Amino acid sequence: MSTATVTALQPVKESVPVKQQPAPKDVFDRLQETYNLIARRAFEIFDNNGRWLGHELDNWLRAESEVLHPIHLELTETDENLSVRAGVAGFSSKELKIDVEPLRLTITGKHESQEEKKKGKTIYSECCAQEVLRVIALPAEVDGSKATATLKDGILNLELPKAVHAKTVRVEPKAG
Numbered sequence: 016m017s018t019a020t021v022t023a024l025q026p027v028k029e030s031v032p033v034k035q036q037p038a039p040k041d042v043f044d045r046l047q048e049t050y051n052l053i054a055r056r057a058f059e060i061f062d063n064n065g066r067w068l069g070h071e072l073d074n075w076l077r078a079e080s081e082v083l084h085p086i087h088l089e090l091t092e093t094d095e096n097l098s099v100r101a102g103v104a105g106f107s108s109k110e111l112k113i114d115v116e117p118l119r120l121t122i123t124g125k126h127e128s129q130e131e132k133k134k135g136k137t138i139y140s141e142c143c144a145q146e147v148l149r150v151i152a153l154p155a156e157v158d159g160s161k162a163t164a165t166l167k168d169g170i171l172n173l174e175l176p177k178a179v180h181a182k183t184v185r186v187e188p189k190a191g
Contacts, residue, residue, distance in 0.1 A: 045148065053082050057079075086103060088100060090153075100171070111124040113173065118155075120173070
Protein backbone atom coordinates (compact mmCIF):
# COMPACT_ATOMS: atom_id res chain seq x y z
CA MET A 16 0.00 0.00 0.00
CA SER A 17 1.66 3.24 -1.08
CA THR A 18 1.15 6.61 0.55
CA ALA A 19 1.67 9.96 -1.11
CA THR A 20 1.89 13.52 0.18
CA VAL A 21 0.47 16.55 -1.58
CA THR A 22 1.91 19.92 -0.71
CA ALA A 23 -0.61 22.68 -1.27
CA LEU A 24 0.43 25.81 -3.14
CA GLN A 25 0.54 29.45 -2.23
CA PRO A 26 -2.83 31.08 -3.00
CA VAL A 27 -2.41 30.70 -6.77
CA LYS A 28 -4.58 28.49 -8.90
CA GLU A 29 -2.32 25.79 -10.34
CA SER A 30 -1.78 22.08 -9.86
CA VAL A 31 0.87 20.40 -7.73
CA PRO A 32 2.14 16.86 -8.29
CA VAL A 33 1.95 14.45 -5.36
CA LYS A 34 5.15 13.44 -3.60
CA GLN A 35 5.58 9.90 -2.29
CA GLN A 36 5.64 9.48 1.49
CA PRO A 37 7.06 6.51 3.42
CA ALA A 38 4.63 5.06 5.97
CA PRO A 39 1.09 5.77 7.14
CA LYS A 40 2.21 5.54 10.78
CA ASP A 41 2.64 9.34 10.65
CA VAL A 42 -1.15 9.62 10.68
CA PHE A 43 -1.38 7.64 13.90
CA ASP A 44 1.43 9.67 15.48
CA ARG A 45 -0.44 12.83 14.51
CA LEU A 46 -3.68 11.49 16.00
CA GLN A 47 -1.88 10.63 19.25
CA GLU A 48 -0.29 14.10 19.38
CA THR A 49 -3.68 15.75 18.81
CA TYR A 50 -5.31 13.57 21.48
CA ASN A 51 -2.58 14.60 23.95
CA LEU A 52 -3.12 18.31 23.16
CA ILE A 53 -6.85 17.99 23.77
CA ALA A 54 -6.29 16.05 27.00
CA ARG A 55 -3.86 18.70 28.29
CA ARG A 56 -6.27 21.52 27.43
CA ALA A 57 -9.22 19.66 29.03
CA PHE A 58 -7.18 19.29 32.23
CA GLU A 59 -6.30 23.01 32.16
CA ILE A 60 -10.02 23.85 31.89
CA PHE A 61 -10.79 21.41 34.74
CA ASP A 62 -8.00 22.94 36.86
CA ASN A 63 -9.05 26.55 36.12
CA ASN A 64 -12.68 25.77 37.06
CA GLY A 65 -11.68 24.73 40.58
CA ARG A 66 -11.36 21.01 39.82
CA TRP A 67 -15.09 20.43 40.00
CA LEU A 68 -15.99 16.85 39.16
CA GLY A 69 -18.88 15.95 36.87
CA HIS A 70 -17.98 18.27 33.98
CA GLU A 71 -15.43 16.05 32.23
CA LEU A 72 -17.36 15.76 28.97
CA ASP A 73 -18.02 19.52 28.83
CA ASN A 74 -14.31 20.19 29.50
CA TRP A 75 -13.28 17.70 26.81
CA LEU A 76 -15.66 19.09 24.19
CA ARG A 77 -14.58 22.67 24.94
CA ALA A 78 -10.91 21.66 24.67
CA GLU A 79 -11.60 19.82 21.42
CA SER A 80 -13.31 22.87 19.90
CA GLU A 81 -10.40 25.10 20.96
CA VAL A 82 -7.68 22.80 19.62
CA LEU A 83 -9.32 21.46 16.48
CA HIS A 84 -11.17 23.45 13.88
CA PRO A 85 -13.51 21.42 11.72
CA ILE A 86 -12.75 21.18 8.04
CA HIS A 87 -15.93 21.48 6.05
CA LEU A 88 -15.63 19.50 2.86
CA GLU A 89 -17.42 18.32 -0.21
CA LEU A 90 -16.52 15.04 -1.91
CA THR A 91 -17.73 14.37 -5.45
CA GLU A 92 -17.13 11.33 -7.63
CA THR A 93 -17.02 10.81 -11.38
CA ASP A 94 -16.08 7.73 -13.37
CA GLU A 95 -12.45 8.91 -13.59
CA ASN A 96 -11.72 10.66 -10.28
CA LEU A 97 -12.72 11.94 -6.86
CA SER A 98 -12.77 15.67 -6.19
CA VAL A 99 -12.46 17.12 -2.70
CA ARG A 100 -13.17 20.72 -1.82
CA ALA A 101 -12.17 21.63 1.75
CA GLY A 102 -12.43 24.90 3.67
CA VAL A 103 -9.10 25.66 5.37
CA ALA A 104 -9.41 29.42 5.91
CA GLY A 105 -6.50 30.95 7.79
CA PHE A 106 -4.00 28.26 6.78
CA SER A 107 -1.21 28.77 4.26
CA SER A 108 0.09 26.06 1.96
CA LYS A 109 3.17 25.61 4.16
CA GLU A 110 0.98 24.89 7.19
CA LEU A 111 -1.03 22.12 5.50
CA LYS A 112 -0.12 18.49 4.96
CA ILE A 113 -2.21 16.24 2.74
CA ASP A 114 -1.62 12.48 2.75
CA VAL A 115 -3.20 10.36 0.04
CA GLU A 116 -3.51 6.60 0.39
CA PRO A 117 -5.47 4.29 -1.91
CA LEU A 118 -8.62 4.40 0.25
CA ARG A 119 -7.93 7.28 2.65
CA LEU A 120 -7.27 11.02 2.57
CA THR A 121 -5.80 12.86 5.57
CA ILE A 122 -5.66 16.64 5.83
CA THR A 123 -3.70 18.12 8.73
CA GLY A 124 -2.53 21.59 9.49
CA LYS A 125 -1.16 23.75 12.26
CA HIS A 126 -1.27 27.54 12.34
CA GLU A 127 0.34 29.59 15.09
CA SER A 128 0.02 33.32 15.46
CA GLN A 129 1.51 35.60 18.05
CA GLU A 130 0.45 39.13 18.85
CA GLU A 131 2.23 41.57 21.11
CA LYS A 132 1.15 45.09 21.99
CA LYS A 133 3.16 47.61 24.00
CA LYS A 134 1.51 50.56 25.67
CA GLY A 135 3.61 52.41 28.21
CA LYS A 136 5.01 49.86 30.65
CA THR A 137 2.29 47.30 29.96
CA ILE A 138 3.01 44.48 27.55
CA TYR A 139 0.18 42.49 26.12
CA SER A 140 1.11 39.20 24.49
CA GLU A 141 -1.14 36.52 23.09
CA CYS A 142 -0.28 33.26 21.35
CA CYS A 143 -2.90 31.24 19.53
CA ALA A 144 -2.55 27.87 17.85
CA GLN A 145 -5.13 26.38 15.52
CA GLU A 146 -5.03 22.85 14.24
CA VAL A 147 -7.06 20.91 11.74
CA LEU A 148 -7.21 17.18 11.29
CA ARG A 149 -9.58 15.37 8.98
CA VAL A 150 -9.35 11.75 7.90
CA ILE A 151 -11.69 10.74 5.08
CA ALA A 152 -12.42 7.18 3.99
CA LEU A 153 -12.60 7.32 0.20
CA PRO A 154 -15.38 5.46 -1.64
CA ALA A 155 -12.98 4.21 -4.33
CA GLU A 156 -9.26 3.46 -4.66
CA VAL A 157 -7.22 6.40 -5.95
CA ASP A 158 -3.78 6.73 -7.49
CA GLY A 159 -1.96 9.03 -5.06
CA SER A 160 0.96 9.53 -7.43
CA LYS A 161 -1.33 11.46 -9.80
CA ALA A 162 -3.20 13.54 -7.20
CA THR A 163 -3.04 17.34 -7.37
CA ALA A 164 -3.93 20.09 -4.92
CA THR A 165 -4.61 23.81 -5.21
CA LEU A 166 -5.17 26.36 -2.46
CA LYS A 167 -6.94 29.62 -3.21
CA ASP A 168 -8.86 31.97 -0.92
CA GLY A 169 -8.97 29.43 1.94
CA ILE A 170 -10.37 26.65 -0.25
CA LEU A 171 -8.29 23.53 -0.87
CA ASN A 172 -9.21 21.65 -4.06
CA LEU A 173 -7.92 18.12 -4.53
CA GLU A 174 -8.21 16.00 -7.66
CA LEU A 175 -7.68 12.30 -6.95
CA PRO A 176 -7.66 10.11 -10.08
CA LYS A 177 -9.14 6.67 -9.51
CA ALA A 178 -6.72 3.76 -9.61
CA VAL A 179 -6.77 1.62 -12.73
CA HIS A 180 -7.43 -1.97 -11.79
CA ALA A 181 -6.13 -4.90 -13.76
CA LYS A 182 -8.69 -6.29 -16.17
CA THR A 183 -10.03 -9.78 -15.66
CA VAL A 184 -8.78 -12.01 -18.44
CA ARG A 185 -10.04 -15.47 -19.16
CA VAL A 186 -7.29 -17.98 -19.88
CA GLU A 187 -8.19 -21.15 -21.77
CA PRO A 188 -6.18 -24.21 -20.83
CA LYS A 189 -4.49 -25.98 -23.75
CA ALA A 190 -4.82 -29.72 -24.18
CA GLY A 191 -1.50 -31.35 -23.84
